Amino acid sequence: MRAFLLRRLLLLVPTVLGVTLATFLMLQLTPGDPVAIMLGEFGSATEVARLRSELGLDRPVVVQYVRFLGRVVRGDLGTSIRSRRPVAEEIAERLPPTLELALAAQGLAVGVGVLAGVVAATARRPALDSAVVAVTLVGLSMPTFWSGLLLILLFSLTLGWLPITESEGLRALVLPAVTLAAPAGAVLARITRASVLEVLRQDYVRTARAKGLAERVVVYRHALRNALIPVLTVAALQFAGLVAGAVIVESVFARPGLGRLAVTAILSRDFPLAQGIVLVVAGMYVFVNAGVDVMYGLLDPRIRYR
């Protein structure tokens, strides 16, 4: 077990280095002169020179990368061009509402998705199975920037049940979370359905049935436990995707968050801010990934010896 953990943690080193390198190269590979783009047409020669040395762009690339790494390790992501505030501070401010939204959506997606998948896989009537499959297909294919508008139209403007203007509190979280959860839940329902169908064909399920166990016990105690392993892996991997997908949902519901900060950063060509956001979200993705692998190893001993 310790060897497995160590190997998985060592594997993190090249990935993290790669992600920082790719993020660092964002500025280097930008066509044209990023400093001129950031300052627009009004930048004077002295301003351009000052910003260039502030960003360290006047030094050799290798030196720049090492300094970039050194700053990132200390939690220094540079200064936003637009607001002149530290990027890390801006991100720290906007991250909590986005994480809140992503976590709520994740919970919903896992709960509803797994339930729907099990119902579809064990349905006695084919019509029920088909209905779940059809709903997941639509959930998968509907853009969140339309489904979110439809939910606002129905629950806020027509029925008046939920607010659209508030951005604080649990009631304001419901519609955005449902919107963000829909595609993720649809994916989980499909995977759960396939996984349960697969497990129900296994010998130990036949044994459990032959023992005379109730079908409910067979499905929920014997089959589901094993069927859920791939489902939980996918669910955990979805999390960073949900954080990234929150960009659109935050914009639909006018919620403050990391996504809207990213859009502002791109529109105002604020490279340090955009770089910082990309690094933070990608970093989260990498560490969640590694965490899932470790958990997977704990749950399923066969993985450790691969």
Added chain:
Amino acid sequence: MTTAVSGPVPGARAVAPRRRGVWWRRLRQRPLVLLAMGILALFLVLAAAGARLSPHDPTELIPGAVLLSPSAAHPFGTDELGRDVLSRVIAGARISLQTGVVTIGAALLLGTAVGVVAGYYGGLLDGALMAAMEVLLAFPQILLAMAILAMLGPSLRNAMIAVSLSAVPVYARTARSTTLTVRAMDYVEAARALGAGDGRILTRHVLPNMISPVVVLATAGIGIAILIAAGLSYLGLGAQPPTPEWGSMLSEARAYLRNAWWMATFPGLAITLVVVSLNLCGDWLRDLLDPRLRT
């Protein structure tokens, strides 16, 4: 089932008519897939002949026709500037379908090239190429697309480049793994024993036999690409007004949700119909070409 996997089987042309019969019989058992193909065909016609079929110019400001609800004159209503929504939805078909096909086509070409070269030659080249792909895979696709847009600046063309590049690593990884399987096959060794060079082996033996999982992935990929590109336009990072792009139409419709439901409904419906149809066809193609991936 294995006959459906296209390979350079001698005399394949002679059995083609019979194989088409099998395809048609399979297809008839899946009425939903037929419907999806019909919907896609309809949108393709709209994309190809849109300007001739639409009642108005998509950017024309019709005097006195601001925010009209659907009627005989304007079946999908008009928007806040007095533009015909039906004409804009039709014009949007061309943009979205083009975006989906061009971005995924380019990603497929580039990803397959990287994957096949890495898988076939192996060694240091494989290590370097795949390390780069693994790093890119460490970014969620929409984040990677946004990072590329941050570098290039917002525009429809740049959004297409961003969506395309962000899809490359997925195809490269799949192409590499199927190439590794095919490379180990006896018929590749036989070809080499007969004196075939790398070029011939790659194009005549490896490529035709490794491509079907990649193509299956690409069918679903078109839908994802359309969704991401429209999402970027919704955020104002892709197509700019007054371009009749479905995502940016939905973004404009948001402010008029209370008074003009039709402004959001029809572009939203169009994009959902196209993506649902693509997903249905993708699932069907996957079952047909690669039973191992069946869920």
